[in-house]
Amino acid sequence: MxxxxxxxLVKPYQCDDFVPVRFPxxxxxxxxxxxxxxxxxxxxxxxxxxxxxxxMITPVIADPI
Numbered sequence: 001m002x003x004x005x006x007x008x009l010v011k012p013y014q015c016d017d018f019v020p021v022r023f024p025x026x027x028x029x030x031x032x033x034x035x036x037x038x039x040x041x042x043x044x045x046x047x048x049x050x051x052x053x054x055x056m057i058t059p060v061i062a063d064p065i
Contacts, residue, residue, distance in 0.1 A: 004059060005033035008043055011054040018056060021046065033060050 009018035039057045
C-alpha cells in the first residue's frame, strides 16, 4: 500500500474553486505532494503569512493522468 499523500489547495479571491498552491522548489517535495505532518506544517505557515485566502489540505487519491 502506498503512503498517503496530500495536496494543499487555495481558494483565490473572487474564485469559486480551490486550486493547488504553487510552491518554490525548496518547499515542494518530489512529486508535488506532502506527507500529512509536513502538509499541516506548511499550511500553518501559509495561513500565518497570507490569512486573506481560504486554504485546505486534501488527500491525493491517484496520480494525475
